Amino acid sequence: GEKVEQHESTLSVREGDSAVINCTYTDTASSYFPWYKQEAGKSLHFVIDIRSNVDRKQSQRLIVLLDKKAKRFSLHITATQPEDSAIYFCDSGSWQLIFGSGTQLTVMP
Amino acid sequence: VTLLEQNPRWRLVPRGQAVNLRCILKNSQYPWMSWYQQDLQKQLQWLFTLRSPGDKEVKSLPGADYLATRVTDTELRLQVANMSQGRTLYCTCSAGGQGISNERLFFGHGTKLSVL
Numbered sequence: 683g684e685k686v687e688q689h690e691s692t693l694s695v696r697e698g699d700s701a702v703i704n705c706t707y708t709d710t711a712s713s714y715f716p717w718y719k720q721e722a723g724k725s726l727h728f729v730i731d732i733r734s735n736v737d738r739k740q741s742q743r744l745i746v747l748l749d750k751k752a753k754r755f756s757l758h759i760t761a762t763q764p765e766d767s768a769i770y771f772c773d774s775g776s777w778q779l780i781f782g783s784g785t786q787l788t789v790m791p
Numbered sequence: 792v793t794l795l796e797q798n799p800r801w802r803l804v805p806r807g808q809a810v811n812l813r814c815i816l817k818n819s820q821y822p823w824m825s826w827y828q829q830d831l832q833k834q835l836q837w838l839f840t841l842r843s844p845g846d847k848e849v850k851s852l853p854g855a856d857y858l859a860t861r862v863t864d865t866e867l868r869l870q871v872a873n874m875s876q877g878r879t880l881y882c883t884c885s886a887g888g889q890g891i892s893n894e895r896l897f898f899g900h901g902t903k904l905s906v907l
Contacts, residue, residue, distance in 0.1 A: 714893040720833075725881060726898045733893075769833060775893065779825075779837035 684709040686774035688782030696790050701759045703785045705772035708753065714775035715748060715755045720784075721768045729770075730757070762789045794818045797882045797899030805907045809872040812902050814882030816865045821884035821897060824867040826859055828852070829879045829901075838880075841867060854878070877905045 689704045705715075716731035732739045732746040732755065739746045745758040759766055767789045772782040796815040804810050816824060826838040839848050841861035850857045854876040860868045867882060882899040 716895050718896070718898075725901045726835075726896075728895045728897070731895055771835060773896075779840070781835040781837075784833050784835070 684774065684780060686772060686780045686782050688772055688785055690785045691783065692786045692788070694788045694790060695762050697762055697764060699762055701762050701766070701787055701789075703757045703770055703772070703787070704754065705756070705774070705782050706752070706754045707774040709774060710753070712753075712775040715746070716773045716775070717744075717746065717757050718771045718773065718781075719768045720771065726771065759787070762787075764789050764791060792818075794821060794884055794897045795882050795899035797902060799902055800900060801903045801905075803905050803907050804871070804874055806875070807873070809870055810874075810904060812869040812871065812880055812882075814867040814869075814899055816867070816884055818884075819864065821886050822864065823885045823887060823894075824861065825883045825885075825896070826857070826867070826869050827881045827883060827898075828855075829881065830854075831877055838869075871904060874904060874906055877903070879903045 686707045695701045713734040717729050718726040719729045720726045730741050730744045730746050732748050737748050743760045748755045769784045769786050771784050774780045794817050802810050825840040829835050839859040844861055844863050846861040848859050855874040856872045858870040879901045881901045883896040885894040885896050
C-alpha cells in the first residue's frame with residue numbers, strides 16, 4: 683500500500699533556531715500535503731498545507747517545501763519559540779488518508 | 792469556534808464491554824466526517840469516512856473492533872468493542888470539493904479510552 687514516512691521521530695532545537703521536519707511519500711497521485719500540530723495532552727490542529735501546483739508556501743514562521751520529483755515535502759519552523767514544542771504530523775494527501783508517524787519537537791530555552 | 796462536539800472526553804472500559812462514542816457537527820460547510828484512532832505510541836490511523844445519513848461501516852484492527860454510523864447530517868457515532876489496548880478516538884470533519892483527501896481536517900477534542 684501507499685506510505686508516508688516521517689523521518690525524524692524527535693527533534694530538539696534551541697529557542698530562536700530553525701527546525702526542519704521531513705516527509706516522503708509513495709503515491710504519485712498525491713496533490714495535497716497538510717501538516718498538523720498536537721500539543722501535549724491536546725487534540726490535533728491544522729498549521730499549514732501545500733498543494734502540488736506550487737513548490738513553496740509560507741505562513742508567518744512556517745514554510746513548507748514540496749519536491750514532487752523526489753516525492754518529499756518538509757516543514758520549516760523559523761525563529762522557534764517554546765510554544766512550538768509539540769508533535770507534528772505530515773499527511774501524504776493520498777486517498778488512503780495516511781499520516782506520518784509524527785515528530786516530537788522540543789524547543790529548549 | 793468549535794466545529795465538532797465529541798463526547799465523552801474519557802471513558803474507562805471494562806474488558807469485554809463495548810462503548811459508544813458520539814460526534815456532533817456544528818458547521819454544515821464541512822460535511823465529510825471521519826473517525827481516526829491514535830494509539831498509545833501516538834500513531835494516527837484513519838478508520839472511516841462517512842458522508843451520508845445511513846452510511847455504516849465496520850472494521851477490525853489490532854486491539855479493537857469498530858462500527859461507525861452516520862446517523863444524520865450532523866451526527867456520527869462509533870461503537871468500539873473488544874478493546875484490549877487503550878487509545879484515543881478523534882472525530883474529524885472536512886469540506887467536500889475535489890475529494891476528502893484534498894481538504895484540511897478539523898479535529899474534535901478526542902475521546903480517550905482506557906481498558907479496565
